[in-house]
Amino acid sequence: MLRPSLNNILAIKTHDLLSIRIVVNLSKNIEEGIPLRRNFPLRNLNLLSSKQFTVKIKLYSDGGQLVYENIYSTNDFGELNIKIPTEQLPFNNSISRIQVYEISYMKDLEILLGSFLLDHPHLLRNILITDFDKTLAETSSQNPKAIWGSLTSPITDYPTILPTLNLIKGYLKDAYTPFIVSSSPHFYESSIRDWLYQHEIFNAHILLKDYRQMISFKGDYLKFKDVLAHGFYKLDHLLNIIFMTNIPDHLVLFGDNYDVDHIIYLVFAQIMMNNADPWSIWKNVKDNPYFKLTSKQDSIFLENLYQVSNLLKKHNKLPDIKIYIRKTKKQTDWSALPTSVNLSDFEINYIN
Known part of the structure; x- marks a missing residue:
């Protein structure tokens, strides 16, 4: 069965801006695929397909508190690029983690695509x-x-x-x-x-x-x-x-x-x-x-x-x-x- 998965994510927070780039695509569940001993590009040609997705982005503080949540649509290739001024984010100095969900592929189901730490200015x-x-x-x-x-x-x-x-x-x-x-x-x-x-x-x-x-x-x-x-x-x-x-x-x-x-x-x-x-x-x-x-x-x-x-x-x-x-x-x-x-x-x- 195909399901949405996160092919790429880049989430960087500076003093002024939170930049998020994600790419979503359809892929097989891991347990349904053949175990891969040698990974080569031809195995990933399914990424030539294209589809628009709707994603929910949640941002969490160091203490695990949800401080921001919003819904976005990707382009026809499953790509989303957004830049959010930090002045629009509550508790922006404490934001440390992002979660990404796909919410349109299956009715009434939010599919967690991943949870990631943000890159911060000192890095x-x-x-x-x-x-x-x-x-x-x-x-x-x-x-x-x-x-x-x-x-x-x-x-x-x-x-x-x-x-x-x-x-x-x-x-x-x-x-x-x-x-x-x-x-x-x-x-x-x-x-x-x-x-x-x-x-x-x-x-x-x-x-x-x-x-x-x-x-x-x-x-x-x-x-x-x-x-x-x-x-x-x-x-x-x-x-x-x-x-x-x-x-x-x-x-x-x-x-x-x-x-x-x-x-x-x-x-x-x-x-x-x-x-x-x-x-x-x-x-x-x-x-x-x-x-x-x-x-x-x-x-x-x-x-x-x-x-x-x-x-x-x-x-x-x-x-x-x-x-x-x-x-x-x-x-x-x-x-x-x-x-x-x-x-x-x-x-x-x-x-x-």
Whole structure:
């Protein structure tokens, strides 16, 4: 029997804002499934289905008191993104736990999807954001055979990129909060989390590209061109992380030169370190071949740029940013770097 389950949750509370991102999908009850010894992405292709859900969110204090309750509808892909100003939350300083229920799938039944602790401001002063493919694992999708192999093999079958992994583990020992921002399809999440657990990374927030939006007429956030153009998706998630976590003291970015991480990270650093004019940044990337913004993406991107710019002005501080780029066999191509970004203004640490 299929039942609603929580595929992803991100719940972060700062002094000003509570940000919640959840993704709900239909899956089999665990006892009805075949025991999985090797978890690989093809087993999760059921996540290509889409459905709208109604969820109830409850927030609890440290002492277990219910302090907030509300009902929301997800989009057609089961995704919900909400931001609640903390001034609207009673006892906001004591809120520590969130419970999520699905209430529309079965009549008169509230299905508990999960109970989770919130990330709090003192945990968010040091942020680490990393790509996954070719940054942490030497995966391959160069041709149909390689893509099929990727779908039908656990990620642990691919070589681990130890220099990157060891550097990241060093930062995690220094209390950095990790985010995985990858263009891998969303149904790779379970396999990626298994890989992270096997390498003793237990608290990473995973953000992957939802391929349903690119092949559906219902989606307006991502379009089919975003299958290959990763710039908007990744940069928008980087800006959203900053907006959700506030301005960190230290921000470390890990990527590779195989695709566009080096371009995206420098545009992001230009925004964060120089508090660059949002309109100028937008004009420089909207027609860039790695971005190719649609009219809807124009408005989303500009709104997030202005939100982050206002945050930087409000806090009157700039984060310390360090960028690591793992060198693949591919030559690093800077030709698509927007003209507003000066390469010599930034220090890049290369990983061989």
